[in-house]
Amino acid sequence: MRYFCQDHPETLTLETRVVDARPGRVRLAEHPFYPGGGGQLPDRGALSWSGGAAGITGFAVEDGAMWLELASAVVLDGAVECAVDPEFRRLMRALHTDLHIVNAVVYRAFDGALVTGVQMNADGTARIDFDLTGTDNDRLRALEGAINDAIRQDLPVRTAYMELAEAEAEPGLLRSRSVAPPPTEDGKIRVVEIAGLDRQACGGTHAPSTGYSPPLRILKIENKGKHNRRLRVGLDGF
Numbered sequence: 195m196r197y198f199c200q201d202h203p204e205t206l207t208l209e210t211r212v213v214d215a216r217p218g219r220v221r222l223a224e225h226p227f228y229p230g231g232g233g234q235l236p237d238r239g240a241l242s243w244s245g246g247a248a249g250i251t252g253f254a255v256e257d258g259a260m261w262l263e264l265a266s267a268v269v270l271d272g273a274v275e276c277a278v279d280p281e282f283r284r285l286m287r288a289l290h291t292d293l294h295i296v297n298a299v300v301y302r303a304f305d306g307a308l309v310t311g312v313q314m315n316a317d318g319t320a321r322i323d324f325d326l327t328g329t330d331n332d333r334l335r336a337l338e339g340a341i342n343d344a345i346r347q348d349l350p351v352r353t354a355y356m357e358l359a360e361a362e363a364e365p366g367l368l369r370s371r372s373v374a375p376p377p378t379e380d381g382k383i384r385v386v387e388i389a390g391l392d393r394q395a396c397g398g399t400h401a402p403s404t405g406y407s408p409p410l411r412i413l414k415i416e417n418k419g420k421h422n423r424r425l426r427v428g429l430d431g432f
């Protein structure tokens with residue numbers, strides 16, 4: 195599924211229309227929300243119509259169609275306006291982009307270490323797990339400088355689509371198997387590139403450049419099993 199927000203992450207309000215409705219649930223012709231996935235939390239936001247408004251409480255895919263769940267049992271019809279919570283989206287875009295930087299820096303420093311899991315939190319922290327065996331945690335902790343250098347350099351972030359076979363042939367591109375997005379219906383993979391630093395398949399919303407984010411701190415490093423090293427990171431003063 196290709197989301198509107200992947201191509202237009204800056205568009206936070208959108209006028210659209212209802213194509214199907216049930217009490218407290220609605221399908222829209224288009225919407226600007228990120229529904230969650232790949233470790234990124236779903237957008238927060240609201241829907242308004244002539245005579246009312248309701249918060250979005252969730253997203254559900256049914257028979258390939260995306261339903262928005264509302265904090266009201268209303269049955270909607272006609273024109274509606276979507277509004278994404280701007281601060282929450284900004285936080286997710288910054289944090290998500292920073293996790294690509296962390297991933298790239300660890301991948302380089304530790305000989306192609308793969309990501310095994312990612313989860314971002316609403317408080318500006320996140321965890322990212324790497325398949326690393328017998329690693330000195332001080333070496334990991336020391337990467338904070340390189341991570342923040344990449345943020346300070348304000349490197350451009352770009353998105354492109356490429357053929358699945360081509361993506362599979364490029365070493366390191368499908369890096370995090372647990373979080374890689376499925377191909378689009380026409381067999382394409384979405385690739386997010388941080389200029390000069392990183393290229394990887396991803397379906398989330400990212401910053402326009404790395405300097406969009408405040409500095410990132412490594413808060414904690416935990417050993418989660420023999421092959422799993424967990425980094426807890428947090429935005430510094432978002």
Ligand SMILES: [Zn+2]
Binds near residue numbers: 290294396397398
């Ligand atoms: Zn991403």
